[in-house]
Amino acid sequence: MPVCLTILGSGSAGNCAYLETSHVRLLIDAGFSLRQIRKRLATIGRAPENLTGILVTHEHSDHVQGLARLSEELGIPVYCNRPTQEAIEYQLKARLTTRLFATGATFDLEDVVVETFSVPHDAQDPVGFLLRTPDGNIGILTDLGHATKLALERVRRANVLILESNHDVKLLQDCPHRPWSLKQRILSRHGHLSNEAAAEVAEEIMSAELQQIYLGHLSRECNRPQLALEVMKKRLETIGAHHVSLVVTSQSIPCPTVALRKPADITPQLPVPPALHDAPFINPAPHLQLPLW
Ligand SMILES: [Zn+2]
Numbered sequence: 264m265p266v267c268l269t270i271l272g273s274g275s276a277g278n279c280a281y282l283e284t285s286h287v288r289l290l291i292d293a294g295f296s297l298r299q300i301r302k303r304l305a306t307i308g309r310a311p312e313n314l315t316g317i318l319v320t321h322e323h324s325d326h327v328q329g330l331a332r333l334s335e336e337l338g339i340p341v342y343c344n345r346p347t348q349e350a351i352e353y354q355l356k357a358r359l360t361t362r363l364f365a366t367g368a369t370f371d372l373e374d375v376v377v378e379t380f381s382v383p384h385d386a387q388d389p390v391g392f393l394l395r396t397p398d399g400n401i402g403i404l405t406d407l408g409h410a411t412k413l414a415l416e417r418v419r420r421a422n423v424l425i426l427e428s429n430h431d432v433k434l435l436q437d438c439p440h441r442p443w444s445l446k447q448r449i450l451s452r453h454g455h456l457s458n459e460a461a462a463e464v465a466e467e468i469m470s471a472e473l474q475q476i477y478l479g480h481l482s483r484e485c486n487r488p489q490l491a492l493e494v495m496k497k498r499l500e501t502i503g504a505h506h507v508s509l510v511v512t513s514q515s516i517p518c519p520t521v522a523l524r525k526p527a528d529i530t531p532q533l534p535v536p537p538a539l540h541d542a543p544f545i546n547p548a549p550h551l552q553l554p555l556w
Pocket residue numbers: 275278323325326406480
């Protein structure tokens with residue numbers, strides 16, 4: 264079975280993605296109600312009861328809304344760091360079943376190797392992820408005010424990248440519904456990436472192995488999908504990255520599932536010695552193909 268990724272929804276009001284391999288069924292963040300998550304999983308024939316775990320980036324409500332019920336009622340383990348656990352439990356008045364990691368740690372969830380790394384954002388201890396699956400690497404880089412060297416280095420090995428493209432700077436500055444203090448927070452080095460900043464990240468980390476970028480965490484009021492897409496498209500054209508496909512995520516509907524496929528289907532794959540398992544990653548799948556289901 265190929266590794267499959269479905270963005271169940273992404274935007275400033277809720278974020279949740281579903282990753283399935285032969286051995287695990289994971290959510291990355293749970294920023295919708297359990298009812299919504301159930302509904303969206305049902306569109307791909309899945310149910311929350313069968314989840315193996317939930318990886319959590321940070322405690323902001325657009326990432327944790329459904330966690331209390333998923334953890335307390337269904338007993339799904341939550342993978343996060345301690346400051347995030349404490350903040351979520353305080354906020355949701357819930358007692359989570361957690362598997363704690365230290366930020367910066369790398370750990371195995373069956374056939375997925377989870378690399379965690381710190382990101383600059385106004386939360387207790389926010390993280391990004393690089394998920395190394397048997398069929399390719401998935402980078403999760405949302406909710407950060409600026410791209411640090413560390414974050415860039417980690418997602419440089421991604422074959423698929425979920426990248427924040429939060430706002431258009433002018434739309435944000437002109438937005439009549441947001442107080443000045445909130446605009447400052449979003450624009451700060453611990454806020455969110457603008458469309459231009461996302462394009463910078465893409466340029467910085469571009470590689471022949473990067474096949475797909477999801478533009479995620481779009482602000483409803485201060486961005487437009489078409490704007491975000493145009494800025495990124497233009498940048499990819501400028502740098503000649505014609506091999507990368509772009510998908511703008513939606514807050515309200517899941518993206519089509521993407522099946523990561525190894526080049527082993529086309530060319531023989533070199534075995535990776537077990538000793539390399541925890542060593543710096545050597546990508547066994549340089550020509551990942553991403554057909555849509
Ligand atoms: Zn967020």
